[in-house]
Amino acid sequence: MDVLSDALAAMRTGRPHSGLRDKYAPWGMRVEDGDGAGFHVLLRGSGWLVPAAGEPVALGPGDIVFLSHGRGYALTSDLDREPEVLRFNADGSLPAPPAPAPGAVPDTVMLCGAYWLDRTRAHPLLSELPEVVHLPAGAGDHDALRAVVELLAAELAEPRPGADHIVVSLLDTLLLYILRAWWQDEARRSDHPTGWAAALADPAVTAALQAVHAAPHHPWTVEELASRAGLSRAAFARRFTTLVGRPPLSYLTWWRMTTAGRLLRDDALPLRHVAQRTGYTSEFAFAKAFKREYGVAPGQYRRKAS
Template identity: 40%
Template sequence: MDVLTDLLQRSRARGAAFSHSTAHGAWGVRFPAGSKLAIHGILGGEAFAWTDDTGRSRHVLSGDIVLVRGPAEHFMAHVPGADVIPFLGLPSSGPPGGARRMVFGTGSGEPTTFFCGAYTFEGTLCTGLLAGLPDLTVVRSRAGSSLRASLDLFAGELLGDAPGQQALLDSLLDVILVQALRQQLATDVQAAPAWFSAMDDPAVGASLRAVHATPARAWTLADLAAEASLSRATFARRFTALLGVPPLTYVTDWRMALAREQLRDGAAGLAAVARSLGYASEFSFAAAFKRHHGTSPGRWRTAAASPSHAGSVG
């Protein structure tokens, strides 16, 4: 279980491909704020994309993936700073239950074609991952790369109308997202979460996979060092250098992050949460949680459920 997979699965990342657009001549569209992550793929032609009214834009070409960290209003047009109209107000067509097809713009010339999609994430586990992305990211798919192959497959399906189209598009969109995130994080290592680079270390990566596969295990330093095939002292130094925290601190931090998600959901009792994270009893879990957060899990859950506090509870 690698960390990226664990975060996306536990955050129940859900994406939907919702449109295929063909823009002719002069055009410009405004996408509304809302989703935590918007994704656009340039299938043909070129465009400019930006996230604020100043028109500071990125030139995007066929094969590029544009990721917009939200919630943020953003724009796409034939030239930087062009006049824009609301994207959601444009007329559309398409098969029932499938992606919408939209044609707009004025004038002639080579059209720009692109798809649009959006992602939602439950809870806050992916907050750190998304925070490592710029407001607007352009990921360039290289010819012959797996990302380009996925994009080509997606583009072909997008223009069809066979049964099950939307389910297949949503699944392919997940593939494109993971490939794009992987490429972006590898390119911008300084902004990427520490665990991303650490996963490439054979020893530390092995211990991270083990922790994320079985977070409820009663991990000791010796256990983690054994996963890494290193001595305890060597492993501890190497892990801390890469992650910025000692191994057992990482384990506790991850368990507490999982505990917060379960408490935020509100369905599981404290005893069930404790068992799921490997604590011997509700009381030992509550003590660990209070040491970590400075408040009891019950009080934390109440604060998280309050609209006036939900945004500030980490």
């Protein structure tokens, strides 16, 4: 298991949605606070992204922006224009755009999408992202990311057999490529990257994280994880804690409980199987640990999440 894929799987809920949007100047739309994470790709034209905090960001053809924290923002052709609130459909999909005037040619074409996240167990890997992840066209070496954008735009422009499944798969792939591109750029921007950008670039810490994510049920010790990392126990513990933000066994417990929450929410596994998959030898010990972490018993959590 790789950490980035795992972190997204733990937070993702429901089905992602996307669509192509033709914009006719002057235009503006506002997305209000919510549980979603949104991305926008300017395929043609220009505009402005106005985040909840910080300066407006000028956008041009090929620019990609990703907003992961659920805070409101606006997209507009003109900073002086008051944008209209974009209201999602009940299933989380984008509303159909209004019909254009006959013969009108759009000034701007955007590829937009939304992912729904469970923020009660936000992985720090996503929590430390900036308010706006901006990937300007031509910045960095991200040919694969651009290829996914082109494939997704083509599927949305001309749906063909299998499009429903292909679009969802491409949306998941696009999200991973956006995040990978940002962390690669972050590591390149600094001689001494910090936080998860540094953790994912550190072979020793990554080896330990991959071990924990691949087998959260295993009775890991600091010594065993240090051996996986190729470091002494003390050196490993210091490096892991500095980059990840918590000691190795503390992260192990947190990840076990996060995994348990996802299994209870998304699967119909008996509690004893959830306990076994997350490293607990008895259902009682698991229920006690789960209630200490979530404040409710596993069964009650499952009922609320269903």
